[in-house]
Amino acid sequence: MVGQRNWNRRMAAFVFLLPAVLGLIAFQLLPMASSVVVSFSDWDLLSKWTDIHFIGWSNYAEVFTNEKSYMSIKNVFIFLIGYMPVITVLGIFLAVLLNRNIRGMKLYRAAVFIPVITSWVAVSIIWRWLLNGQSGVVNYLLSLAGIQGPIWLQSEHWAMVAIIFVSIWKDIGFVSIILLAGLQDISDDYYEAANLDGASAWSQLWRITVPLLSPTLFFIVTISLINSFQVFDQVLIMTNGGPAGSTSTIVEQVYRNAFQYNKMGFAAAQSWVLFGIIFLVTIGMQRLQRRWVVYER
């Protein structure tokens, strides 16, 4: 009986996983494996892949010695430090507000998601104006508070801050909608019980919402981390990596090395170093999740 059940379970696991695993091997792992091979070569994409020529570890050595490559790794960490905490906290906050039962909620929910759907290319122009050093709205608002704003996108110090800011603007809807979907799973009973106990809104947030939302929150944090390590589109469109390389990121360098500088081997090595960093961080997250993510209720 137990044996039968075990057999069934294994069969089920096999059958349910099969399509995903097959697709994964064919369209993800195979290309990934070949990019490992490429990372040990000096392939320039201008010779056929069958004529590939191997050069050992020197691409990997260059990742850490090449000044541009090194700087792009640093920049990505700056992005991460600015972006992650803000988007997570704001996301929870916004999701909770969007979960309230008030009139016009559908409109708010629609509004919040609009930046997520709007294309980077289309909004980049208006953001460049909003962030304009002399006539931009952002600096006008700052001036009301007595602060003289910088020339955001042309300043080596502030361009990355501007990129972080605009990225949060673009992604906040995504984060809060996912969290909102997660909030649907939390029964009102918990809050009613807490209300009867006289718990404040703040303690309800920390004692009920965050723990019960933690599986979704774990997803958001992991995904945001993986995505921000690979920040690219907004950089290419808003600043093209400038000024003076101050917003250059790893994937931006990967793209240039692969398709503009014809250094595919180096681009692959850079990607695998990036992979290593993300992988370590994700493993760390997996370890930590046991302390704060609650699956069983």
Add this chain to the structure above:
Amino acid sequence: MKGRTMAAIRKGLTHLILLAVSVMLVFPFVWMVSGAFKDSLEVVKMPPQLLPSHFRFENFVQIGEFFPLYRFLLNSVGIAVVTTALQLIVCAMAAYVFAKIAFRGRQGVFMLFLATMMIPAQVTLVPLFILFSHMHLLNTYAGLILPGIFSAYGTFLLRQNMMTIPNELLEAAFMDGATYYRVFWSVMLPLVKPVLAALSIFAFMSSWNSFLWPLISTNSKELMTLPLGLSMLQGKWSTDWNLLMAGNVISFVPIFTVYLFAQRYFIKGMTMTGIK
């Protein structure tokens, strides 16, 4: 009495914050829509004017001179719908295993899934291209759809949600003689509907916006999608931003519709409360 005032204040405050946030989030979009009706220089005029000096509806017609709009739109819709549907099924099946069917090495396979998200698409592009050319899948609909179906991201999202479903619930179903298939279809899927709805938005969106792969893998106009069309509005030397905006407005509408539709499933109390 006091409680009621507090509630009213809270409500008012919620409205106020959401309104302010909405304005901040929507303003650039409004500007994009107005830009779609401007002429090619007015659209980049500084400081910008909110409304066009006169509405050029012909911008939307003019796009059709750059690429076959309807054909591309149709391709985009078809590919996105099929990709989304298949992705939801494949991801939900895998997520079910990762959440509820334990086997040795499961965690390892799951990490492998996650790992596929950690490598930039730029370096797997060329191997994928070579692979597809050997499979004779370049320049086919299948070639456009296949890579979009298998999403570690979607699997992860659904798995996180399925983990929260109490095991007792599943055990009860097995006691009643349900098969794994039955439990998946009649217990798991209905319970994760809001997340399925969310995932369908993202799956649709990523297929809809997909640019690099269609660019590389197609060469026939019969198969091309809207993002490729929009890139055709940009010349080597100059870009008519107004047309680009108009194109983006067209591209915006279908995803937004999907979003509004899927959003209906984000209704409180639909999922767990009834069952517990």
Add this chain to the structure above:
Amino acid sequence: MVKQSGILLLIAAMAVISACGSNNGNDSNGNSSSTNASTNGSSDASANESQEPAKDPVTIKYLTYTANGGQENTLKSMVEAFEAKNPDVKVDYEVVPYADYDTKLTTLISGGQAPDVYELGYENFRKYAGKDLLLDLTPIISADSSFDPSTYKKLAYDAFNYNGKQMGVTESFSDVVLFYNKDLFDAKGVKYPDASWTWKEELDAAQKLADPANGVWGTYSPFQFYEFYKTIAQNGGGVFDASGNPTINSQANIDAVQWMIDKAEKYKVSPAMNDDTFSQPDADLNAFMSGKIAMARFGIWNFSRFKDAKFKWDIALEPGNTQKAHHFFADGIVASKDTKQAEAVWKFMKYFTSDADSVNKRIAAGWSVPAVADDAVLDAYYKQAPPESKKVVIDALDSLVLPPVGPKPEKWGELQAAVTEQLDKAKFGKISVKEALDNAQKSVADLLSK
């Protein structure tokens, strides 16, 4: 256990990959079976051709970017006209946006699916020719009695000559000239710019024309890499010396960059370097269009943008300092070394670049300026006004500077990025021009030594 299964899967993946690899190797050794899918159809056709004279048309693949952004119909009509004249050739063309052209082309080439014939700008041409990817046309040209190189503008034609081998044919070109607002000149009673002007005359006029109260600037030019290499040439400088050694920090170059900055910061006849308005896309075109700039260095592709300007405008040669210098951007078409259809490809290249029919179509559609020598052919182009002095576009070619690709064309992209980074720093006076160019000199020298 967990890790083991992961590693096992990876090894399996590698095994499959390497199996694929060796498979393909066999294919290309065994040859002719199916080296690549794209030319399959055409190689069949050529096999037929050699056996029997009555034959199916051969198909050649053409990849292009200049037709993107609105000229695809012109391309189509040119291809149709070509096919009508050459029933034995079919052209299968594909238009790719400029921004993504390198990505698509390199992917095709690396996958063994290079198009038979494709378009390349001068900079990329040097790179591709250097990598030995292109078909040497020299023997074909000398065998073809119907072809005369003097049909083309010599400089444009020679731009596609690599180490004595003609490896491409020039198709069209663009340059940059001085645009000026006649109304503003008239209002201040300033004489119009002419070919004799130098930086000094430009500055004198700009000082008279600038009207800060009304936000009118005397003269304008962007501050970026392309403007840099041309401006230093106008001062007798250059990125490389004759033997290909970098000379980025020469005194002539330093003075030229200083002049670019001084126009804004010292003489205040140009927008300040930190004027953020001008960093918006097309902001400079807009300012000229609304009568806020008296003189500006713009590309000739902007003519149609100013068609409806509310003032009179014209163009002139750019003032230089010690000598004249003008940008020259050439696009040419090249044939893949691996093409099996050299003959058909050559027919198409000839037709596309210099046949009267295709040249006229190109001009009529306002696509680009064909690089043909015959003034009579270009007459239609000259007549398209404004601007009146359209011949300036051609006159500028007498003092053209090619992009300084240097001795290692494959490093061009990185070279550009290295110099740009330093220009960014000098722009706001973070470091002096001399320091910036010293740094740039050092990084370019490093780059080339690798």
